Amino acid sequence: MKIKKHIYWDLRLDPVEYPKIIKNIYFKINLDNRNLFVNWIDKISKKGxxxxxxxxxxxxSRHPYMSKIHHKICVLETLKKISNLKYSINIILSEKNLLSIIFNWSKNNKKDIKLIYKKKEDKFTKYFIFLKAxxxxxxxxxxxxxxxxxxEINKKIKNNILIDTFASNESVKKEKLYLGLDDFLKRKKIQNVFFVPTFIVESNLLNTINIINLHNERKCLFKEHYLSFKDLLFSWAHVLRVKKYVxxxxxxxxxxLSSILSEELLSLNQYNSTISGILNFRFAKNLYNQNIKINKYVNWxxxxxxxxxxxxxxxxFYPNCSxxxxxxxxxxxxxxxLNPSKFEKVAKVIPETIINPGKSYVKLRKEFCKSLKVQVGPALYFQDIFKDYNKKKSIEILLILSGIKYLDLKLIGLTTYxxxxxxxxxxVIKTHPILPKxxxxxRNIDLLKNQIIFSNxxxxxxxxKTKISICSGPTSGTIESIAYNCxxxxxxxxxxxxxxxxxxxxxxxxxxxxYNKNELLVELKKNLANNKNNYINKRLISKLFESTTDKKLYMFVK
Incomplete structure (x- = not known):
């Protein structure tokens, strides 16, 4: 009798740390199931x-780092594949709903799967997140x-324009997300445009106060002035109302997947986003009720x-608003x-027109909705790319982090090896604003502190001034590195x-x-010794980044 091979699969780990055979299947399923998953979410959204x-x-939301439904689907589909390869599978997991689904499936299909449940020790965390929000x-x-x-918004003016943005330390003097747009408005003496900031949750309230005060000096429009305490109560009570979808x-x-869906519906993990989303809706409603006319809005x-x-x-509330x-x-x-779906368009939870910062992205944004209206607009944050500079290589290796903790720690582990x-x-390490140093x-950072420099x-x-850059995950650093000839x-x-x-x-x-630390070691050695320069052509840059002109800036404010 042939002895079965054993596979130990710890679902508490991130997919990159799964056993190689499982990781490869999981990665393929993750890509293959994208359209099916989005279409399914569209179907179950129709009643809401x-x-x-x-x-x-x-x-x-379909957000892969907030909602884990797509991930769990990929886990289940991977399990289905791997169970046909004559392995004895041991699965460690900490989620009861997923455990129940796997147990019932393995029992019904007579699969050799051992489930090991490890209870989570963070039962108070969700309540802390809720109360903090x-x-x-x-x-x-x-x-x-x-x-x-x-x-005050002048009620007599019909062509008021609102620009949705986020407030941070980096935007206290000048607008960061729409870089240069505030200067353009001043230069052209356009006074009917209002930046509307959303504030990001942080523990340092004094810093938050400072950010509010400095944005006030920028004459931003604070939505809180148009909200009432009743609106706040309504947003906080979402946790009670959403039970109707269980x-x-x-x-x-x-x-x-009903149990997994219900678990996420009642989750408090992103409750600050839920509160902000509801208050955004009530902000629009209150403006309408106060007879304030809005001609256009720009949503980040x-x-x-x-x-x-x-x-x-x-x-x-403003159906004729652009x-x-x-x-x-x-x-x-x-x-x-980031790629809107067909039903999101039907439900009008996305804007009519999507503006992308380069021609290369237009078709990709239509992945799930071919009829989506996508235009090219200026790449406001990336205009430095069009400025002349002398390429230097004083930084041999630059590690660019994405702000997603598990990815960043994995990258640090690879490069410190x-x-x-x-x-x-x-x-040289460049951190992301959402995950500072x-x-x-x-511990490797401390052990190698003489070789590591954090840069602001x-x-x-x-x-x-970089020769080789290393980055992974959802970061602009990949495309920017190539644009700057690293x-x-x-x-x-x-x-x-x-x-x-x-x-x-x-x-x-x-x-x-x-794919691993040894391959990275070989690739770094090879390219450190390589003194050739591969310069990216300007035609490719012009597809990846749209330059800014006054004519293009008017698309936001006319």
Missing amino acids: QKDLDWWVSLPP IFFSFFIFLYIKFFIKKV KKYERFKNWD FENQIIDKGWNLGFRQ SLGYQGFLYHGQYIN FLKKNKDIKL EKIKD EKLSALLK FLIIPVMEPYDELNLKLLKIPKKFYSVV
Whole structure:
């Protein structure tokens, strides 16, 4: 009798750490199931088409780092494949609903699967997140109401324009997301355009106060001035109203995922986004009730929960208002939510027109909705690319982090392995604003502190003097590295890491992909010794990045 091989699959780990045979199958299924998954989410969304409570919950968000439904589908489909390969499978997991689905499936199909349940120890975390979200929204509301002078919108003016943005330390003096647009408005003396900031939850309230005060000096329009305490209460009570969607749902293939959907619907993990999405909707409603006329709005469009509340509100109460969704970032296929679906268009939870920062992204944005209206607009944040500069290579290796913690820690682990074997090499690390240096805990950083330099310089300034850049995951650093003539090495951490640059038709001579620390070591040694220069042609850059002119800027404010 042939002895079965054993596979130990720990579902608490990230997919990149799965056993190789499982990881390969999982990655392929993740890519192959994208359309099926989006179509299924569209189907189950039909009963909630006009319901704000549905759209500001996790399942219809399709956000891969917030909602885990697509991931769990890929796990189940991978299990189905691997169970046919005559393995004895041991699965470690910490989620009861997923355990129940796998147990019933394996029993019904007579599969040799051993399930090991490890209970989570974070039962108070979700309540902390919930209370923190409520406290933060209440604090922002009270501070602005009592200490910030209200910016009034002239009710007699019919062509008012609102621009949705996010407030941060980097945007206190000048607008960051729509870089240069505020200067353009001042230069052209355009006074009917209002930036409307959303504040990001943080623990340092003094810093939050400072951000509010400085944005007030910029004459931003604070939506809190147009909200009431009743609106806040309504947003906080979403957790009660959403229970109406705890029910049986249409199967995905043969999988009954109703329990997983219900678990996510009641999840409090992204409750701040839910509150913000609801308040965006109520903001639009209150403007309408106060007879304030809005001719156009621009949504910073990541197609997240917050955006769905904004778009549903303005498109419901201002149906004749022109709506633009500006995607001022580059293409990240990992974010399945960035590409709108057919039903999202029907439900009007997305803007009428999507603006992308380069010609290369237009077709890709239509992945799930071929009739989506997509236009090319200026790549406002990336205009440095069009400026002349002298390429230097004073930085041998630059590690660009994405802000997604597990990916960043994995990248640090790979690159520090190389440093340990090459004591004469220094590594410059560029962190992401959402995950600063202080939040990254890795003992290798301390052990190799003489070889590692953390930089606060702007990424474009670093890339101008970098020979080799390393990055992975959803970051503009991949495309920017190539645009600034750095050789790019991509450690494959997620299914789309290999595919992004292929879809953008970027020649392979500008980059390489690696799958483990030894391949990275070989690739780094080879390219450190290579003194050839591969300069990207301007025609390709012009497809990836649209230059800014006054005529193009008028698309936001006319």
